Amino acid sequence: MNKNLHQQIGNLNEKINQQKDTINEKDIEIKNLYHILSKQNQNLSKQNGEINWLRGELKRLNNILQDRDRQISVLNYKLNELNQILCGMNGEIKFRNSEMFKTLLEFAQSLPVKVQTTPEKQPIEICNNVSKPYDPKEFIIDDRILYRYIGKSEEVTIPYGVIKIGGYAFRENKIIKKVNFPETVTEIGVQAFEICKNLIEVNNAKNVIKIGEEAFAHCSKLEKINIENVKEIDYNAFCWCNSLKILEFSDNIKEIGDGAFEYCSNLIISIPNTCKYVKDSARYSFKGCKKVLRREVKN
Numbered sequence: 001m002n003k004n005l006h007q008q009i010g011n012l013n014e015k016i017n018q019q020k021d022t023i024n025e026k027d028i029e030i031k032n033l034y035h036i037l038s039k040q041n042q043n044l045s046k047q048n049g050e051i052n053w054l055r056g057e058l059k060r061l062n063n064i065l066q067d068r069d070r071q072i073s074v075l076n077y078k079l080n081e082l083n084q085i086l087c088g089m090n091g092e093i094k095f096r097n098s099e100m101f102k103t104l105l106e107f108a109q110s111l112p113v114k115v116q117t118t119p120e121k122q123p124i125e126i127c128n129n130v131s132k133p134y135d136p137k138e139f140i141i142d143d144r145i146l147y148r149y150i151g152k153s154e155e156v157t158i159p160y161g162v163i164k165i166g167g168y169a170f171r172e173n174k175i176i177k178k179v180n181f182p183e184t185v186t187e188i189g190v191q192a193f194e195i196c197k198n199l200i201e202v203n204n205a206k207n208v209i210k211i212g213e214e215a216f217a218h219c220s221k222l223e224k225i226n227i228e229n230v231k232e233i234d235y236n237a238f239c240w241c242n243s244l245k246i247l248e249f250s251d252n253i254k255e256i257g258d259g260a261f262e263y264c265s266n267l268i269i270s271i272p273n274t275c276k277y278v279k280d281s282a283r284y285s286f287k288g289c290k291k292v293l294r295r296e297v298k299n
């Protein structure tokens with residue numbers, strides 16, 4: 001009896017050991033499959049990142065072409081304007097050589113009151129509808145768009161009446177530290193302030209509703225900017241702005257682009273839950289930020 005019992009127990013132990021071996025083999029297979037899946041997932045993530053980067057590059061190049069088209073349009077406008085001025089000068093020369101002009105000049109000089117026969121010419125403003133004078137040695141402006149800043153000041157005040165900071169207007173400027181916006185500016189173009197490494201402060205940007213791709217990218221010293229009423233922030237607009245600490249948006253914000261605040265390592269940002277992201281790339285919009293707060297919007 002005892003001999004049979006011991007034999008049965010031995011058989012059971014042998015079966016148990018066999019099952020343990022089988023389980024260990026399955027565990028090894030599962031671990032191998034897990035490693036294979038992890039590697040495939042990493043490859044897919046890398047490919048997705050490369051695709052997103054290529055999309056961004058294509059969009060950026062398209063914007064560059066659009067800006068070049070606008071610059072060509074501005075140059076054509078200037079050429080037409082110069083042609084009109086030359087035509088006017090030719091007409092003025094003909095008039096001055098005419099008998100009528102000589103008669104009028106003699107009559108004016110005969111009067112007892114001194115008459116200014118040649119009025120002083122006022123400088124022609126390049127920028128249409130910019131209500132305050134500005135120095136053309138600092139700004140290139142046309143049709144209320146600031147196309148390029150060519151001054152050398154640390155503090156820059158954008159002329160009142162400008163409605164858009166054009167693409168690349170301040171790009172890679174190493175001098176500016178402070179920029180003051182007028183209330184008229186509503187849009188900041190592609191790479192407008194990109195790599196302005198000494199820019200610390202942007203004031204009165206409260207009426208800006210759209211910020212273009214990489215507009216402030218790599219402005220590593222930027223600490224202060226008020227864009228609370230912005231509605232759209234595009235691809236990589238503030239990436240690597242390491243000195244930004246707090247940003248809060250109104251309920252007007254609708255869309256934040258891929259990588260918009262990527263690697264803003266000291267930033268605490270507050271956005272409404274109604275805000276949308278570009279496609280499915282939400283995880284990259286605030287990648288590396290210190291904290292992101294989502295608040296409820298009351299209807």
